[in-house]
Amino acid sequence: MMATAIKATSELLSISEIARRLKLDKATVRSRLEDLGYEPDDSSTAKLKLYPFNEEMEFSIKSAKDTLSATRIRDLRAAAEIKELKLAEARGELVPMHEAIEIVKRVRNRSGD
Numbered sequence: 001m002m003a004t005a006i007k008a009t010s011e012l013l014s015i016s017e018i019a020r021r022l023k024l025d026k027a028t029v030r031s032r033l034e035d036l037g038y039e040p041d042d043s044s045t046a047k048l049k050l051y052p053f054n055e056e057m058e059f060s061i062k063s064a065k066d067t068l069s070a071t072r073i074r075d076l077r078a079a080a081e082i083k084e085l086k087l088a089e090a091r092g093e094l095v096p097m098h099e100a101i102e103i104v105k106r107v108r109n110r111s112g113d
Contacts, residue, residue, distance in 0.1 A: 018051065
């Protein structure tokens with residue numbers, strides 16, 4: 001039986017809504033999001049920045065009491081993502097970029113025949 005990773009579902013929330021839910025000041029949430037490296041969702045506008053909020057983000061924001069702890073959390077998340085990529089590569093679940101490009105080129109050339 002193959003183990004599968006469970007990804008937390010996210011909902012798009014503004015900084016104000018995240019602050020309200022976590023009972024934190026908006027400036028604190030804004031600062032922690034920046035320190036943790038979170039980026040607004042692509043659907044955000046200039047006036048309304050929306051972030052994909054889930055349990056992982058909630059834990060990170062609550063845990064990041066200062067810039068140093070935020071940096072540590074960010075580094076741990078990055079290291080975990082690298083491990084996941086290496087595991088996917090070892091399982092043969094990743095396609096090298098040059099192979100994907102070659103496949104697309106061949107498909108395009110065939111459709112042009």
